[in-house]
Structures are given as C-alpha cells and as structure tokens.
Amino acid sequence: MDALFAHSPGNEPLVVELLQEVYRRLGLDYRNYSQTFLSRRITAFARKNNFDSIDEMVRSLLANERELESFVDSMSLPTTRMFRDPAVFKEIRESVIPMLSETQLAKVWSAGCSTGEEAYSLSIIFKEEQPGKKIVTFATDLSERSLHIAKKGIYQLRRMRAYTAAYLASGGTADFSDYYTADDENAIINADLRGNLVFAQHNLVIDSTFNEFDLILCRNVLIYFNRALQEQVVNLLANSLRPGGILILGDKESIRSMAPRQNFVDLDRTLRIFQKAQ
Known part of the structure; x- marks a missing residue:
C-alpha cells in the first residue's frame, strides 16, 4: 500500500x-x-x-x-460544464454586467478555463445582455489538451439537456439550441460566439499579468493550491483588475484573512463575488 x-x-x-x-x-x-x-x-x-x-x-x-x-x-482536471452554478451567472447578468467599463470595449478573463464551457457561457450572456458592446474574453488554462478542446467548441450532444436547464436557471430566455448546431453525437458552438474569445495558455503559478480586466472569473482553481500559492495567485488576480473591477471565485474558495483581502469589498459573499477598491 x-x-x-x-x-x-x-x-x-x-x-x-x-x-x-x-x-x-x-x-x-x-x-x-x-x-x-x-x-x-x-x-x-x-x-x-x-x-x-x-x-x-x-x-x-x-x-x-x-x-x-x-x-x-x-494532472489537469477538466471537470466543468456550461453555466456551472447558475446563480453565479444570473448575478453576472443582473448585477455584474451593468458594472462593466462604460467604454465600448470591456475585457474579461476566464482564468483556468479548462475545456471552455465557462467562456462560452459568458459569451452567450454577453450576447444577450450587451448585444452592442464589444466584450473580449481571454480564456486561459495550463493544459494545452484542454485548450485544444476549448478552441474547437465541440461538446457531447447528450450534455445539452443539462446545459439547457442550467442556462434557463441562469436567467436565459432564448432557445438554447439556437447557440449550437448538432450532428448525431456532438453539439458545435456557433462561430459568432467564438468570435470574441481568445484562448491561450497561461500558468497562474509562474506567469505574470498580461492585461487590465473589468471582470475575472477564477473558479474552482485555488482549491488545488496550498495557502501560500493561493495568496500569490490572488495577488496576481488583484493586479490584473482595473480599479472597480470584479473578481468571482468558486463557492469553496475565499480571500478571507489573505493579505490581498484589503484590496476588495464583498459584493456577494455567498456567491464569492468581490469588487476591487476604486
């Protein structure tokens, strides 16, 4: 043993x-x-x-x-799904999107995007809630294999029933099947949803910030790090947000008692949504 x-x-x-x-x-x-x-x-x-x-x-x-x-x-854990934790995406619709930069261009980072489901979920919400606004989402992950899947935007068709339910629970009102085409086994995400997504490899442990973002989602990533590394990564995320920018973590993750905590105020403690001090 x-x-x-x-x-x-x-x-x-x-x-x-x-x-x-x-x-x-x-x-x-x-x-x-x-x-x-x-x-x-x-x-x-x-x-x-x-x-x-x-x-x-x-x-x-x-x-x-x-x-x-x-x-x-x-070592990669591609365990994700579209509109995971629908309450979080509902809050993004109702409260976060109105707080995004008032300029015509808003920048979003899906950090630890895995195989891309979170990034496509964001793309759908932005299309519905801000159809005239340019919102670019940078979706990054350590795993090249996961990124290869994400860039294709092809997922098992059998998952679409659960994804549709999560989409509706997040406040979606359209026909979810309009966002993909299907063959016998797969659902292919529409090309227009991929247009504002940039998939790239990024290592949260050793790479530095590469932009200033209005919104960062880093959900269910910190749980795999020890405390020192968690604090290091939260510092990176804080330095990557514009003043007033929004950080969303996973439901089992917290910045409480971390040094970077002083840079944030709670917007929704239950949903782990924080705003960087302005």
Whole structure:
C-alpha cells in the first residue's frame, strides 16, 4: 500500500524530485499544490499505468519524455460544464454586467478555463445582455489538451439537456439550441460566439499579468493550491483588475484573512463575488 501512496514518508523525496524535474524541464510548477491533490493524482496515475511503486514510476517518467508529458496531462482536471452554478451567472447578468467599463470595449478573463464551457457561457450572456458592446474574453488554462478542446467548441450532444436547464436557471430566455448546431453525437458552438474569445495558455503559478480586466472569473482553481500559492495567485488576480473591477471565485474558495483581502469589498459573499477598491 505504502509503495503506491505518494505521500508516505518513504515516497515524499521521490515526489519532490519528480515535481522539481517537471518544473525544470517543462516550466510547469506543481510544487505548491495541495498535498491532498498531489497525492490523489500521483497515486491514481501510478495505479492506472500499473507501476508497482512510486519509485518505479518516477524513474520511468524521468527517463521518458513522452511518459512525463502524459503524467503532466493527468494532472489537469477538466471537470466543468456550461453555466456551472447558475446563480453565479444570473448575478453576472443582473448585477455584474451593468458594472462593466462604460467604454465600448470591456475585457474579461476566464482564468483556468479548462475545456471552455465557462467562456462560452459568458459569451452567450454577453450576447444577450450587451448585444452592442464589444466584450473580449481571454480564456486561459495550463493544459494545452484542454485548450485544444476549448478552441474547437465541440461538446457531447447528450450534455445539452443539462446545459439547457442550467442556462434557463441562469436567467436565459432564448432557445438554447439556437447557440449550437448538432450532428448525431456532438453539439458545435456557433462561430459568432467564438468570435470574441481568445484562448491561450497561461500558468497562474509562474506567469505574470498580461492585461487590465473589468471582470475575472477564477473558479474552482485555488482549491488545488496550498495557502501560500493561493495568496500569490490572488495577488496576481488583484493586479490584473482595473480599479472597480470584479473578481468571482468558486463557492469553496475565499480571500478571507489573505493579505490581498484589503484590496476588495464583498459584493456577494455567498456567491464569492468581490469588487476591487476604486
């Protein structure tokens, strides 16, 4: 059992070595992710690939670049859906959009966008609520594989029933099927919804801010980091917002007792919506 448990005492130095090499070779920094997350993902990878021990796994990964890249792909968690937590998107419709920059161009960042469902959900809401306004959404993720899926905007058709229900719960009133075309198995998001989306790779751990945004969503990302890294990333998000800009986190995430907390006021504590001080 201990041989495959990533954070048993005998395996911890091996995990440290592995994560250090991932950072050195690929520039991907998992060293300050939460111990629970790392243990779960590393142990799962070892079992799935039939390694007898963490030691065997680490030696194999460090000797084979392709295997190492496969391991990194396994660290990504593309668990998302359109209009996830509909109450949040309803609040975006009713309260956040009216607060966006009064200029003709508003900039939004979906940080940790995974396979793109959040970004397309935003695109639909902006199309409905601000049809004449130019709103550009930058959707970023660490995983190139997830971004490849996001750029295509093709999702399993069987998911559309649940997405339609979430869309309606978020305040949508249109026919949701108007936003995609369908074949036997897939739903293809309409090209006009992709027009104002920019998908790009960005590493919240080591990359810097790249714009000044009116709205940032970074939902269900911080939960995978340890406390020090959470605070570092929240600082990055705060520095990426314009004065008066809006930050939305996941429902299990908080900036309470963090140093960057002083930069924000609560707009909705339950929905984790904050406004940067002006």
